[in-house]
Amino acid sequence: MTDYRDILVTGTGSFAARIVFDIAATASDPVRVVVAGRNQDRLRWLVTAGNARASLFGKPASFAPYEVDLLAPDAAGRMIADNEPGIIAQAASVQTSQVIANRNSRWARLVAEGGLSVTAVSQALLSVRVAEAITKSGRDIAFFNCGFPDVVNGIIKALGHRIVSGFGNIAILSTAFSGAKHFEDPSRLKMLAHYQNLAAFRMPPAERTETPPRVWIDGHEVPDVYRHFEDVRLTREPAIEISGASGVPLLLALAAGREWKGHVPGPDGRPGGYPVELRDGKLALDLPPGMDEAEAIRWNRAFEERGGMVVEEGGNVLFTGCLSDSLEEYNSSLAKGFNVRDIEQVFQSFEDLRRHLEAS
Incomplete structure (x- = not known):
């Protein structure tokens, strides 16, 4: 080790x-x-x-x-x-x-x-x-x-x-959930969560309508995550105190x-x-019962496929959904995506866009 x-x-x-x-x-x-x-x-x-x-x-x-x-x-x-x-x-x-x-x-x-x-x-x-x-x-x-x-x-x-x-990100929610239920052993709770799941918990319970994270407590999946953790409310600013x-x-x-x-x-x-x-200096997945790695990855990846940024095999990066549409409005070249090998040049293009939009 x-x-x-x-x-x-x-x-x-x-x-x-x-x-x-x-x-x-x-x-x-x-x-x-x-x-x-x-x-x-x-x-x-x-x-x-x-x-x-x-x-x-x-x-x-x-x-x-x-x-x-x-x-x-x-x-x-x-x-x-x-x-x-x-x-x-x-x-x-x-x-x-x-x-x-x-x-x-x-x-x-x-x-x-x-x-x-x-x-x-x-x-x-x-x-x-x-x-x-x-x-x-x-x-x-x-x-x-x-x-x-x-x-x-x-x-x-x-x-x-x-x-x-x-x-x-996921740890913001997992620790907030464990804390809300006063779990002395936080390993009782397991979950899958994408960063996009955070937004709902910045809103009042009645306004939480997007796809929720998946949560298991003591090996059993929680059927209604929003109801079960309705008292958990995140700040609208970055939750640095937890993250x-x-x-x-x-x-x-x-x-x-x-x-x-x-x-x-x-x-x-x-x-x-x-x-x-x-364990032994290595970090490995510890998925809930009945969940395999491929399914867990598919569930998480689906958020970026609906609207965000997807890294494909071979290093090609695609913008999808509302992000692709928004980028197309401001810079059609960037909206087409890029390869990770070009990250330095693409960074400069995004910086140019950011400075332009921040100044206007």
Whole structure:
């Protein structure tokens, strides 16, 4: 079994902060965390606050800064060589998650109308660069992508890179559901959920009409998920308090060589979210009775096939449904899709579109 000890967290935004602060408050085994980012003031503060919280709670976690701009050429490779991490949680992105709560620009309205998958390329760029650097390094590094993993992890996988999973999304709902029912053993609940399932739980119960997630409790499927969890209501803003926190038990279990069960989005590049278990340093599906992997993948993939972004065999990416229609209105060339090998050029096209729409 790989002896993981050090964790590298990239990014200095709210998602990275949640990871850092909750590691500091909950670590039971010694762990060293390097926080990497380009905003010096924010970077120093996360490290200072992380070490302060570890001292406050009496936890064996330590934090150190590493300044890096992942948009710079070869920056990810230098970061890996300088720090030699066993685990990387990549939480840096050129597209803030706050766009889901914003309606003040044409870009934000495109995201609202076409769906979050229009941000996938922008969310993918830095994670793809880090994944490429890991592959080139030849090191056995457990890589987690925190940026839109239900979709982006499929891009990383199609490019031939290893990806463990992401954090949040399905885990927001699974932990909210377990918490609402006061389950002392959260493994009593298993579910399948795509990121698109979150939107309904930001609405009042009477307005929840879209396809719900599938949920099993003690091996029995819940027949009416919306009724059963009608008291669960998510914030309309990104649920960082849950999503960023959800990856921390997995990171710490992996770092300490312990077993763990829970839910993650995008495990090994699969679309959507699944129940999983960590055993002997490897993450595997832990599906409910009667559910096989092929059926679970089909159920999750169907959401993007109806409206979103689908990564096909061979790395071709297709935009579908309302997202394809919305993109066609603004940029017919982008609406035709692309191959994952062209991610750098496609990113620039999306950035040009985003800047144009944000300015108009």
